[in-house]
Amino acid sequence: MANLLFDLPVPAVPVEGENGLFPVRRIYCVGRNYQAHRAEMGGADDRDPPFFFSKPADAVVPPGGRVAYPSRTSNLHHEVELVAAIGQAGQDVPVERALDLVFGYGVGVDLTRRDLQAGARERREPWEASKGFDASAPVSALRRWSGPAPQGRIRLSVNGQVRQDATVADMIWNVAEVVSEASKLWRLEPGDLIFTGTPEGVGPLVGGDKVACEVEGVASLEFEIV
Template sequence: MTGFVITPPTTASLAISGSDQVFPLRRVFCVGRNYAAHAREMGADPDREPPFFFSKPADAVVPASGTLPYPPATRELHHEVELVVALKEGGADIAPERALDLVWGYAVGLDLTRRDLQAIAKKDGRPWDMAKGFDASAPCSPLQPLSCTGHPQQGRIWLEVNGELKQEGNLDEMIWPVADVISYLSRFVTLAPGDLIFTGTPSGVGALNPGDRVRGGVEGVTTFELVVAGE
């Protein structure tokens, strides 16, 4: 019988609200510039650009609670609050009208970005991996089952830092709604149960500093609160 030469890594997972069970994580996909105002603040044209995607490691997903470590190798850590979709089914070339049938539930997360490293990568035509896929770069609230949220089509999405509102928008401002995001992504990869999709952020992204207290949420889904570790 064939065995592993080292102990297999623990399966990454995400807590489920009100349950002792957890949701196993397979892959984490993120949609770039999916709100028009954010696309403009990042220098893009929201009327012309199709959705694009990047990934984070599954074990970059950590609880959006308690104390969040400030990552090394950056002096410009940015927050991006997002609606997160968890899939219970998968497939390829999924039609938009069937895409929402794949959803298990929703959460609220942060796509944390080492913005200084991302700027260098963009300038030099290099990959974004170290700017987007570092340890603890995807804090996420517990998952809310679909029975608790339905499919949120509209509702306020927001983030505060030290009590000051930094990001605010509405889910109905997404350039590509959730069903379209799932369908479009499935043209490029075969989706599977356990996949998470971060669906983009509204305008107002900005820096987080050691000691900052961060609160955010999506109306009808959930809220979160955490503190960035001090130096």
């Protein structure tokens, strides 16, 4: 095998209470998975199958990192989400076995260049640049987990002011259904992260903002926009 030209670092996030790191292979994200968020984004009151978009693995910002305000936007938004980390491979996995693939959970923020997203939608163009940019996926340490998925409170505050506050149980498609649907589109592998959707209350961030978020009983995360 030929030598690689570059020795590139592997994106990874810590595991709570352990020395090892969880290497990130791919990041999948679910859109509009809370009814109230669908409504605030102009969506219909329905239960369409979940749709997915991706972020590059190196968009991950581990805990303690700072996030530079990205270029080409004047409307950067926060979207707090429960993150499911995949620890076992699977393809076309039925819902009743989907949680067997989950290594654990964390909390993450899907940062979005909302103005770029809106413009792309109007032109019916892909909105990859609005979601998959550098440092667009801050993620907490992961907590190993077995059994039913978390159902508790999910919230985000900016400079101490609560912006998003809901419960994971409000998701339209639950974690098992999301993992099952994702496995029908891709073969899931250890190292994959799935952002499972955000509740209502998404809003803008500016330089100097301090973001704090949590999924109750799972994980918390803080970072600053610089």
